[in-house]
Amino acid sequence: DGGITQSPKYLFRKEGQNVTLSCEQNLNHDAMYWYRQDPGQGLRLIYYSQIVNDFQKGDIAEGYSVSREKKESFPLTVTSAQKNPTAFYLCASTFLNGANVLTFGAGSRLTVL
């Protein structure tokens, strides 16, 4: 079955440590996205990538970094510079031929202790 796989589902880290969240898709989608969800805040865009080796900042990119070395993969690193990293992180992807539906992964819950 095609889909988006995010790992790990739950992650605990100490303050000051960098953390990398994995996102893999086998849908042959062109574009991939990272969103963050906080209670009462909806989904906010962190980074997105439309082609391999290229990505753009979203609305809340500070303290995060990404890479897009392969079409299928778009890992997100939450760095120690992110002031409030505890959140639910969602990866999504879509084709780029016109307006399309984003398909989301199941999410990763990061808790910084």
Added chain:
Amino acid sequence: DQQVKQNSPSLSVQEGRISILNCDYTNSMFDYFLWYKKYPAEGPTFLISISSIKDKNEDGRFTVFLNKSAKHLSLHIVPSQPGDSAVYFCAASANSGAGSYQLTFGKGTKLSVIP
């Protein structure tokens, strides 16, 4: 500045009745609108969409209405079922150029369908 607004954080409806979820937007460049449904600790799943060239789109129990002049859309669920209890997100996109596609989300409305 919030471009997509869902002003009702929560809504409770009796099973079998109609659920109406509302969404307002401020960006006149938005030309495609979507509704997503989300359960706790899961990713959002696509529910229904509408293009700005239409004013209504229906899919089974779900209907989305778009009023462009008012910059308002609504999602109707009839009849509501307990399994519809979830958070519903309104999202919008603008045709921002070749190969560029982004969704802007509202903050969500938590729907509770009471048996």
